[in-house]
Amino acid sequence: MAKRKVLLIGRNNEPAEVLMVPWFPQHDTDNLCFPASLMMVMYYYSDYYENAEINAATPKMSLDQIADMCLCSRENGTRIDNDLAARISEGMRALRATLKLGYSLEEVRKHAEKGLPTILIYDGHYLLTGLRGGAHAGVYIGTAKNGDPILNNPWVSSLVPYPRPKFEDAWDIRRRRALIIEPVVQKKIDGETQ
């Protein structure tokens, strides 16, 4: 399993086990949180996921290429809908993206246990300031001892544990949207579906 043991800075070096999802910051002046999150997941599958065929079949795109694939704009950000999931599935060959609404942290945790990271869409402004604002994306990579979700947040850093109640509120605002990206065994690595 592509996991590693880490110490959570700011939590008295509490040990935690997280998926080996690399962290990429979003560009410092743009709304590219979603492409940056997708880039983390993409590089996880290409470099760390324990399946050589999936590693080889997952493309390694730049942030700009991913932003193009997701039709992002530096002003509006990313439109999060089923079309986006379809475009990602098409562009990522051996992976399939599915947009879920009303998801739970328990379901996300179960995915992570299987080695599958999930992109969560929540109100980032609310989480930081308590005031509602735009949507933000981050990658769920594990759970702290007390159940707090640990995210790779392209705004801030990797390994960020968020207090669960506050995070759940911020996630509720965006109807608990989650983008699950998982390997598709039915897909041939040449891109055709069997």
Add this chain to the structure above:
Amino acid sequence: MPKEPIQQRLKDLPLTKRDAEQLAEEFVLEQIGSTPAIGAIRETDSSFVIDIEVSYPRVIMDEATGEPRKTRFIELGKIGELVIDKFKGQVIDRPRYYDVQNAIREKMNFISESVEKALVRVAADQFSLLPFAVHLHTPVIDVLSWLLLRGSLQLHDLDIVPAEPAQKLISTLQPLEQVRLIDIRGETVVPGPILIGIEERFERTDKQLSAALAHYFREGYHFIDSIRQVLGPHLTLSSIMYERAVESEEPILLSLQQIEKDFNTFYRAERLLKLPRYLVQLEAIGVAEKEVRSGTTMWRGLPALYQNLRNEELLEPVGRMFA
């Protein structure tokens, strides 16, 4: 009279405010993008009118470590509105995707231009010290120099330069007239009262020219396009550094690579060769300073100049956006 079937007498229940809010949130996230959010909701007899607002995130990077330091939000305010039919539960009026994109872009440009104008005002004296040879091609300095040395300029004197028809040149001089450095009388340009005063105060012509330029930058800030032609890449570079300072509430160190990346959005790659020279010149006139961190030279605006910038009234509307 036969009674209407009960099904036909049933009316749809109107949406609640909470329903409308949720519908609007979905619509914005799926059709417009992740940056905007919904704001105030007004209810009419038949609809809900919902503001679309933007708090634009800015990740403040620590250039020394390359890590994000903090996230701030620029309150761009309302950029459009949605109208939802209360009974049909449908969005009946909305801004287009590109309307929102343009509205955000315009507001971001407003911030950049406000910083640029304020900077021109507070650093007018410093900018006027730039070596004249580095200024871009613009008639402003040529005409001021001409008037200082020759007293007046006849339109027909300019006709000898075919690339610059006299009328076009005159129109580019309007800003100088607005700030009373020159008077345009028919076909003749003569020194204005401010330029005459400067001539009296300073003996050397180069000092007179610098003082005239400082006055032009300070008082003519609203002719920012014209001033950009005079200060060119020096103003662009300074604005990059001071806009970051305004966002971060303090001058922050920027690596040469970061400055290059931003500079590239304004100028062609050939100019990159000159970028270090521009920075050195900005350091020499007291607009920028450098610091070496872990063997890497980094640049930022001067703290004292930044404080003056923050106190500049032109920056008040921008300051409110960062509140």
